[in-house]
Amino acid sequence: MKFSMNSRLGSVPPYVFVHLGKLKMKALSAGKDVIDLGQGSPDLATPDYVIKAATDAMADPKTHGYPIANGLLEYREAIAAWYKKRFGAEFDPNTEVLPLIGSKEGLGHLLQALLEPGDGVLCPSPCYPAHINGVILPGGKPLLMPLKEENGFLPDLDAISEADLQAAKVMIINYPNNPTGATLPDTSLLVKALGLAKKYGFLVIYDNAYSEITFDGYKAPSIFEIEGAIEYAIEFHSTSKSYSMAGWRLGFCVGNPVAVEALAKLKGFIDYGVPSFLQRGAIAALEGPDDYVIKASKTYGERRDVLADALKEIGWEVSRPKAAMYIWTRLPEPARSLKSLEFSERLIEEQGVVISPGSGFGPEGEGYMRFSLIQSPERLREAAKRIGIFLSSLKAAV
Numbered sequence: 001m002k003f004s005m006n007s008r009l010g011s012v013p014p015y016v017f018v019h020l021g022k023l024k025m026k027a028l029s030a031g032k033d034v035i036d037l038g039q040g041s042p043d044l045a046t047p048d049y050v051i052k053a054a055t056d057a058m059a060d061p062k063t064h065g066y067p068i069a070n071g072l073l074e075y076r077e078a079i080a081a082w083y084k085k086r087f088g089a090e091f092d093p094n095t096e097v098l099p100l101i102g103s104k105e106g107l108g109h110l111l112q113a114l115l116e117p118g119d120g121v122l123c124p125s126p127c128y129p130a131h132i133n134g135v136i137l138p139g140g141k142p143l144l145m146p147l148k149e150e151n152g153f154l155p156d157l158d159a160i161s162e163a164d165l166q167a168a169k170v171m172i173i174n175y176p177n178n179p180t181g182a183t184l185p186d187t188s189l190l191v192k193a194l195g196l197a198k199k200y201g202f203l204v205i206y207d208n209a210y211s212e213i214t215f216d217g218y219k220a221p222s223i224f225e226i227e228g229a230i231e232y233a234i235e236f237h238s239t240s241k242s243y244s245m246a247g248w249r250l251g252f253c254v255g256n257p258v259a260v261e262a263l264a265k266l267k268g269f270i271d272y273g274v275p276s277f278l279q280r281g282a283i284a285a286l287e288g289p290d291d292y293v294i295k296a297s298k299t300y301g302e303r304r305d306v307l308a309d310a311l312k313e314i315g316w317e318v319s320r321p322k323a324a325m326y327i328w329t330r331l332p333e334p335a336r337s338l339k340s341l342e343f344s345e346r347l348i349e350e351q352g353v354v355i356s357p358g359s360g361f362g363p364e365g366e367g368y369m370r371f372s373l374i375q376s377p378e379r380l381r382e383a384a385k386r387i388g389i390f391l392s393s394l395k396a397a398v
């Protein structure tokens with residue numbers, strides 16, 4: 001047979017959540033009560049008014065045909081209006097705004113649309129897996145920017161070599177960050193990144209999927225709060241986390257028109273975009289009141305504290321992020337001899353608790369684990385209790 005996975009696809013490991021999902025199914029079919037703190041899929045309900053807008057639209061047969069690949073003009077206008085209201089940034093809905101089938105789709109396809117084989121991309125490590133794999137799949141070369149705990153999980157832009165800066169066609173930045181939960185203390189990193197982009201001619205992809213889920217009074221910035229950013233930047237957003245719409249597959253990007261045009265052209269050959277009735281739901285989300293995201297943030301913030309307190313009780317000290325929906329932490333003392341994947345696999349098998357191994361987010365993630373705050377306080381306490389039992393069994397085995 002002449003066909004098989006191409007070498008680039010063959011070179012990337014299977015998506016970590018697919019592997020964990022299989023172990024979870026095995027535990028469930030063995031009758032275990034599984035607590036899933038793995039994938040960052042919000043468990044909260046989508047706002048009622050969003051569901052109503054989408055179902056009302058679905059009742060109209062005019063929404064049943066192919067959608068327009070670059071999205072309804074009303075959706076693009078709603079995105080532009082939301083950006084103006086939220087960040088004070090203005091975009092032309094015709095050339096600088098593009099609806100997506102989730103931001104993951106857009107990120108992957110933009111890299112495909114921009115990269116020639118061998119092109120360099122400055123990419124954080126650890127990172128959301130779609131960032132690095134999105135570079136590898138079209139033949140790009142990831143140039144890793146380590147996110148170290150001692151630097152608050154921010155990349156040290158001064159440490160990037162001249163050779164890497166020259167080779168880079170794109171730089172990817174993501175704050176509030178997945179998986180570390182790190183936030184930008186101010187916009188100085190973005191200003192510096194844009195300075196380098198201007199000097200070396202690359203595009204900054206700013207992944208802002210978690211901008212609305214913030215705690216303790218923190219407000220996440222947009223790269224477009226910086227004057228002139230449109231020359232060198234594109235920003236990705238999602239309704240998945242802000243409005244608990246992960247299954248709806250609705251995201252969008254705004255920014256540099258050359259990048260937007262390239263992505264729109266590629267998408268024109270591959271997909272038809274999001275069903276029009278779902279876009280109506282996204283419009284209702286963006287035009288709706290702010291209460292929903294305020295309440296969702298409060299819920300995730302409370303869960304963060306519940307989990308951090310419960311882990312402290314079992315001797316696992318973790319820090320409390322100011323945004324996103326994750327706790328990222330080093331493996332505790334009794335588990336330091338284990339690789340993060342082995343810790344994860346054994347925890348599912350022995351205690352029915354799913355947490356993500358740091359290594360699933362790149363080499364710099366080894367030694368860390370990521371908890372998603374997607375369960376109720378009771379289930380989070382129960383998960384911590386079971387983890388305590390697992391850690392005690394490791395101690396006893398030494």
Ligand SMILES: Cc1ncc(COP(=O)(O)O)c(C=O)c1O
Pocket residue numbers: 040101102103104105128174177178207209237238239240246249250251
């Ligand atoms: C950093 C980051 N970007 C993008 C996404 C994808 O979001 P979407 O649901 O819009 O595809 C995720 C999802 O977990 C994420 O963590």
